Amino acid sequence: MRRLIRFACTGDTLFGTLDEAPGKTGLLIVSGGNEIRIGAHRGMALLAERLAARGIPVLRFDRRGIGDSTGTNGGFLTSGPDIGCAAATFSAEAGIERLVGFGNCDAATALALFGATAGIDRLILANPWVIEETDALPPAAAIRARYAEKLKDPREWLRLARGGVNLSKLAGGLAKVAQSKPEAAESLAARLRAALAASRIDTTILLAARDTTAIAFRDGWDGPVALCDTDSHSFAHSSDAAWLEPQIFSAVTRV
Known part of the structure; x- marks a missing residue:
């Protein structure tokens, strides 16, 4: 069953969609950019529906100032409280015993930075955003x-x-x-790596092989990754979705 829920976050009201399932390991999907919880091309809604049919409860939500949620959109670097409130609500609503977080682009970066504080047990990060250049050229x-x-x-x-x-x-x-200059110690990429190292959260990295954001991330990452043979940042092609779902299912259900 799919149902709408709402919950409080620092004085604002966040709205989410819960796809219920009997499993005790749940997947919290965090949206990237200014994207609402349905996802690009309805991708996150379809993914949640398919995973719930396989026994995994899934919660998607709009952070403050996005979609149905109230408040001010402060960007992904301010989304720690949103992720924390969503995680706590999900665990209470669905009786979750283990929580996995999944996000694409800057949502992946937000999960890396704030996931441990939110009580998330495992991370699935797709195409993490680490680009800080201000010119019009790619990294x-x-x-x-x-x-x-x-x-x-x-x-x-x-x-x-x-x-x-x-x-x-x-x-x-x-x-x-x-x-190109050496990476600064306070760069976003360095902060992401430091956060993952400090938390020691079990993390799966999923990358679109020919996506600019993914290429920039991989340039400074020496850990294992899973590559999808696509140029679509949002895994929009049907073959991408067919690749993405089993990757996520495997990461969620891995003992």
Whole structure:
């Protein structure tokens, strides 16, 4: 059964959708960006429905200032209280004994930073957001990966010879790669890694192989990852969804 719930968070009211199931290990889905709990292309709602049919209760919710929830949207770095209140409510409403958190993009980063404080026992992080550049170009790691791919393609060399390549854009990309600086100790990527190391929470990393955000994350991550052969950040293709569900089911049910 799927039902709407609401709960308090620092004086505001958050709304969530609970897909009930008999299992005692529950999945808390945290939405990324300014996305409402249904997810891109209804992806999170469909995922919750399928997992509940396999015995896993699932809660999705809108953080403060998003969707149905009241309050001010302060961005993912202020979402610690939202995740904590959602986790406590989920455990109480569904009798959860073990809680797994799943998020994509900056929701994955928020879970890494705040999941331990929220009492979450296991994390599934998809395409964690660690990009802090303010220019319009992709991260240096993504530029390197893209150029490496192009250099393997004879058609790209033909485009260059025929003048089909934007030389100004090419020069800008090469300059960014050449000028990339060492990671700062207080960077978002460093904070994410430090939080995971300090909490020692069992963590599964899922990455879209050709997604810019995922490429930037992987550049500074030396742990194991599972790669989906896609360029879709939100795992929007049908083949992506077919890959994602068993990955999550396995991580949730693993002893």
